[in-house]
Amino acid sequence: MIEAKRSGAHLALQAGAGTGKTTVLVMAARSDRRRGMYLAYNRPVVDDAARKFPSNVPCLTGHGLAMRTTGRQYSARLNTPREPSWKIGERLGIPPTMQVRLGPRLLTHKTISYSVLQTVKRFCHSADDEIHYRHVPTLKGLPDDYRPDLARIVLPYARRAWKDLQNPERGAVRFEPDHYLKIWALTTPTIPADFLLLDEAQDTNPVLEQVFLAQRSHAQLIMVGDSAQAIYGWRGARDVMTGFDGTQLHLTQSFRFGPALATEANRWLAIVESPLRLKGSPAIDTSVGPVDNPDAVLCRSNAGAIREVLALLADGRRVAMVGGGEALEKLARAAGELKAGHRTGHPELVLFTTWDELYEYATTDPSGTDLLPLVEIIEDHGVDVVLQAVRSLYPEHDAQVVISTAHKSKGREWPTVRIAADFELRPGNKASETETDEGGNPLPDIDLGEARLAYVAVTRARQRLDLGGLSWINNFPQFAVQAGDHPGPAPVHSSPWDRLGPPTDRRLPADSA
Numbered sequence: 001m002i003e004a005k006r007s008g009a010h011l012a013l014q015a016g017a018g019t020g021k022t023t024v025l026v027m028a029a030r031s032d033r034r035r036g037m038y039l040a041y042n043r044p045v046v047d048d049a050a051r052k053f054p055s056n057v058p059c060l061t062g063h064g065l066a067m068r069t070t071g072r073q074y075s076a077r078l079n080t081p082r083e084p085s086w087k088i089g090e091r092l093g094i095p096p097t098m099q100v101r102l103g104p105r106l107l108t109h110k111t112i113s114y115s116v117l118q119t120v121k122r123f124c125h126s127a128d129d130e131i132h133y134r135h136v137p138t139l140k141g142l143p144d145d146y147r148p149d150l151a152r153i154v155l156p157y158a159r160r161a162w163k164d165l166q167n168p169e170r171g172a173v174r175f176e177p178d179h180y181l182k183i184w185a186l187t188t189p190t191i192p193a194d195f196l197l198l199d200e201a202q203d204t205n206p207v208l209e210q211v212f213l214a215q216r217s218h219a220q221l222i223m224v225g226d227s228a229q230a231i232y233g234w235r236g237a238r239d240v241m242t243g244f245d246g247t248q249l250h251l252t253q254s255f256r257f258g259p260a261l262a263t264e265a266n267r268w269l270a271i272v273e274s275p276l277r278l279k280g281s282p283a284i285d286t287s288v289g290p291v292d293n294p295d296a297v298l299c300r301s302n303a304g305a306i307r308e309v310l311a312l313l314a315d316g317r318r319v320a321m322v323g324g325g326e327a328l329e330k331l332a333r334a335a336g337e338l339k340a341g342h343r344t345g346h347p348e349l350v351l352f353t354t355w356d357e358l359y360e361y362a363t364t365d366p367s368g369t370d371l372l373p374l375v376e377i378i379e380d381h382g383v384d385v386v387l388q389a390v391r392s393l394y395p396e397h398d399a400q401v402v403i404s405t406a407h408k409s410k411g412r413e414w415p416t417v418r419i420a421a422d423f424e425l426r427p428g429n430k431a432s433e434t435e436t437d438e439g440g441n442p443l444p445d446i447d448l449g450e451a452r453l454a455y456v457a458v459t460r461a462r463q464r465l466d467l468g469g470l471s472w473i474n475n476f477p478q479f480a481v482q483a484g485d486h487p488g489p490a491p492v493h494s495s496p497w498d499r500l501g502p503p504t505d506r507r508l509p510a511d512s513a
């Protein structure tokens with residue numbers, strides 16, 4: 001890496017799970033006295049980096065960088081209190097009496113206001129210059145056929161909202177950091193640095209990616225991440241690493257776990273069609289099998305997390321939730337509102353007018369099965385039991401078991417991990433009876449996004465992994481794990497420095513001496 005960096009070439013470092021990419025980045029930064037800058041989309045990642053990087057490499061989020069210039073100009077509009085979308089919608093001219101039926105769903109002014117603000121948000125995350133149809137969100141429960149109708153209603157208000165946000169003094173829409181980030185990006189800014197490091201590049205939103213890539217004529221660009229861990233496609237992030245025009249390097253030696261778990265990880269890498277294969281540390285003894293009392297339970301969804309929290313509390317365990325219980329509480333309260341006969345503003349449930357409608361959706365529609373644990377729990381136990389459970393949560397340092405969504409487990413590790421039941425094969429993923437591979441084995445239709453999430457989840461364990469809700473994968477012989485098997489074209493290297501590809505012949509003027 002250091003050699004490749006010295007060459008001055010633009011670099012994309014694909015770092016598999018647990019390969020210690022931060023250590024490698026810090027070493028590379030320390031070996032370079034030029035003006036650098038470390039960028040990442042998420043604040044916790046940047047805070048962690050700021051403790052490790054040398055002083056010639058300031059660590060910033062895209063928002064932090066945008067705040068230095070554009071954000072300041074809008075300071076009069078920042079930090080206003082939160083308010084419900086429909087109030088902003090009213091100020092944009094959406095009448096409180098507005099109701100539109102789209103197929104099975106009745107959209108109120110609240111849903112439309114929410115969709116308008118989401119459209120602006122998705123535009124702000126994009127690299128686009130103007131608001132388009134593709135920025136209109138998909139609403140849970142609204143069939144895709146009705147999206148054009150939704151767009152026709154929403155787009156004029158969204159464009160009005162974006163115009164409103166250009167005024168630095170005052171306006172109808174609550175001004176948020178995503179807004180000044182986008183306004184800044186549209187100015188095609190130049191970042192004053194000789195080299196730029198972009199961390200977690202696989203999950204960077206296009207707005208920051210665009211600014212980063214635009215610096216390539218005056219700065220050495222180095223992006224780091226793991227394409228197989230790209231799990232934020234739903235919020236607009238794209239895998240920018242795979243197609244990056246620069247030297248591709250690989251880190252494949254995992255320092256987190258031993259060979260057995262590397263083999264499990266490689267099964268998922270093959271499924272997500274990654275060329276990368278991991279090698280475990282022979283000195284670490286990691287096994288795969290049942291775990292009675294795991295340190296962490298990783299869930300697919302918040303609804304699934306509620307089920308795990310209740311089960312573990314019933315077992316008398318001290319339970320913590322990564323990120324706190326607020327998301328679970330909001331979901332349970334929203335379900336309670338519906339159960340009590342009112343509509344709710346919760347984004348996941350906003351389209352359902354009654355509890356029965358939600359029940360039918362969760363139990364019969366393949367895209368609603370992630371809400372099934374929530375519906376079942378509210379039916380069986382009621383909202384108060386869930387709220388009581390959330391109040392019983394411990395801080396992480398005092399808990400016996402930590403529950404996390406797989407999304408929030410990113411970058412974390414625990415000695416023993418169990419995969420939660422909500423990773424079970426879902427209706428959309430059922431093994432088809434008609435489709436088989438060459439050996440006649442049934443082929444499951446595994447969604448790539450789901451498989452990447454599974455890869456993130458299984459690679460969080462240091463000592464033992466309980467496949468739990470992902471055990472169904474063992475029913476498919478074509479995905480069998482074979483110890484010592486490292487299929488695929490990717491090289492497996494033994495030391496962090498051997499692993500890195502050859503220096504490139506492309507040099508930047510600043511570094512050619």
Ligand SMILES: Nc1ncnc2c1ncn2[C@@H]1O[C@H](COP(=O)(O)OP(=O)(O)OP(=O)(O)O)[C@@H](O)[C@H]1O
Pocket residue numbers: 015016017018019020021022023226254255256410411412413459
């Ligand atoms: N050079 C190294 N030698 C030994 N152990 C290391 C080294 N680098 C990192 N580690 C350890 O390996 C584990 C994984 O490191 P780290 O969390 O930085 O990986 P990562 O690349 O960020 O992984 P992920 O993307 O999966 O979160 C940690 O426990 C870390 O302390």
